[in-house]
Amino acid sequence: MKIGIINAGNIGRTLAHAWYESEHELLLAKAGEQDKLLQFADEHNGVLTGNALEAAKYGDISLFSVYWPNLQATLQEVGEMEGQIVIDTMNPLLVNERFEHYHDTELMRDSSTSEVLQSKLPKAHVVKAFSSLPSQALDATIWRNNNVKPPIFIAGDNDAAKDTVKQLIRDAKFEAMDVGELKNARSIEQLGILLHHVAMNQFNGRYENLGPAFLQAEG
Numbered sequence: 241m242k243i244g245i246i247n248a249g250n251i252g253r254t255l256a257h258a259w260y261e262s263e264h265e266l267l268l269a270k271a272g273e274q275d276k277l278l279q280f281a282d283e284h285n286g287v288l289t290g291n292a293l294e295a296a297k298y299g300d301i302s303l304f305s306v307y308w309p310n311l312q313a314t315l316q317e318v319g320e321m322e323g324q325i326v327i328d329t330m331n332p333l334l335v336n337e338r339f340e341h342y343h344d345t346e347l348m349r350d351s352s353t354s355e356v357l358q359s360k361l362p363k364a365h366v367v368k369a370f371s372s373l374p375s376q377a378l379d380a381t382i383w384r385n386n387n388v389k390p391p392i393f394i395a396g397d398n399d400a401a402k403d404t405v406k407q408l409i410r411d412a413k414f415e416a417m418d419v420g421e422l423k424n425a426r427s428i429e430q431l432g433i434l435l436h437h438v439a440m441n442q443f444n445g446r447y448e449n450l451g452p453a454f455l456q457a458e459g
Contacts, residue, residue: 241408242299246292246318247271250375251329252305253280255412258380260284262411269295271310292317296324301404303370305329308344308353315360322363325401327408328354328425329370331432343433354395354425367396367405368425369416372432374439380413391417395425 241264245252248268253276256266267288270277274289281287288298296302296318304326306314311330330353332344347356358366369392370378383389392414396402406416419427 241265241301241404243267243408244295244298244302245269246295246302246304246314247306247310248277248280249305249307251370251378252303253277254375254378255303255370256280256287257284258412259408260287264408264411265299267295267298271307271314293319296321301325301327301408303327303329304357308333309335311353311356311360320363321361324361324364325398325404326357326361326364326366327370327405328357328366328368330354330357331371331429343436348426348429348433352423352425352429354422358397358422365396365398365401366422367394367398367401368422368428369394369405369409371428372435374435378412383413389414391415393417393419393428393431395419395422395428397422 243259243264243266245256245266245268248256248270252268256268260266267290268277268280269290269292277289281289292314300323302321302324308330332347332353333341334344335341352368354366354368372393373390377390392409394402394405394409394416396405402418409416
């Protein structure tokens with residue numbers, strides 16, 4: 241498959257590596273500082289880089305991993321994305337004047353990032369996935385010797401689009417767990433809040449400890 245990664249940050253690059261290993265074709269775009277993006281392309285022969293519009297037009301699938309406050313600016317770049325499968329990894333995180341992140345609980349009471357994104361891209365097929373775990377835990381190599389892997393929860397209104405995303409989840413060495421229609425992305429985002437609380441209170445904000453903790457819990 242040809243996959244465009246719109247804002248290839250930690251999550252985008254982690255999944256891009258897994259999909260590269262599964263021989264998918266990739267074009268990565270990232271706002272701001274480009275060093276990590278260019279290093280990734282240097283280390284992965286044949287991976288392309290470009291801007292957000294080029295990533296959106298690259299194939300039939302886009303990973304939309306945009307920092308929530310930058311949503312509107314990114315949408316102005318990518319256009320309508322008509323017919324695209326758009327995998328939404330976002331969580332509704334805002335930032336205050338002290339540069340501290342917090343969840344937009346007002347939005348989460350009645351909606352989700354996926355529903356907002358679908359309303360902005362009515363001609364695309366939005367599927368929620370890969371939003372509950374930090375990027376470190378999305379590196380399947382840490383689960384290689386583990387009998388149980390964390391599920392990747394997905395939600396969407398188009399069954400064919402969800403089937404495609406399920407295949408990409410398997411290609412990333414995880415298993416999908418379908419929670420139904422797109423509005424159920426709200427529950428997935430609430431799970432993200434739960435894991436955020438675990439990281440902050442159990443591990444002093446070190447999200448990278450969530451993966452090892454799951455491994456230890458199984459043992």
